[in-house]
Amino acid sequence: MTDHIPNDLSHLNDAEFNALCPQGEHAPGPEPLSPAAQAVLDAAFVPWETIDTPQAIAAAALRAAVVQVTPVSTNARQMKIRDEFLAIANELKGMSN
Numbered sequence: 001m002t003d004h005i006p007n008d009l010s011h012l013n014d015a016e017f018n019a020l021c022p023q024g025e026h027a028p029g030p031e032p033l034s035p036a037a038q039a040v041l042d043a044a045f046v047p048w049e050t051i052d053t054p055q056a057i058a059a060a061a062l063r064a065a066v067v068q069v070t071p072v073s074t075n076a077r078q079m080k081i082r083d084e085f086l087a088i089a090n091e092l093k094g095m096s097n
Contacts, residue, residue: 036068059092 009017033041043064044057062085070082 036065039068040064053095055092055095059089062092063089 009020012020040061044061046057046060066082066085066089070078070085072082073079
């Protein structure tokens, strides 16, 4: 057997190399986002034709987060929290006009 310098993978064939170092679609990547996190991200990256200011983008993302974590409820405390966050989102949206 030939002595190889550490991290020298040149002695591997393609199959062996790809088994150790996945490439392309097989490469490890970040875990997919939860539906709630994806909804907030989607709201923050709406097309610029529809939302054109940083305040409006923040409002859209905040509104999406509120909808994800505080669904409409009969619990008065939860509804108060939801309404307070939505008021912040509306205030931010109002700044973008």
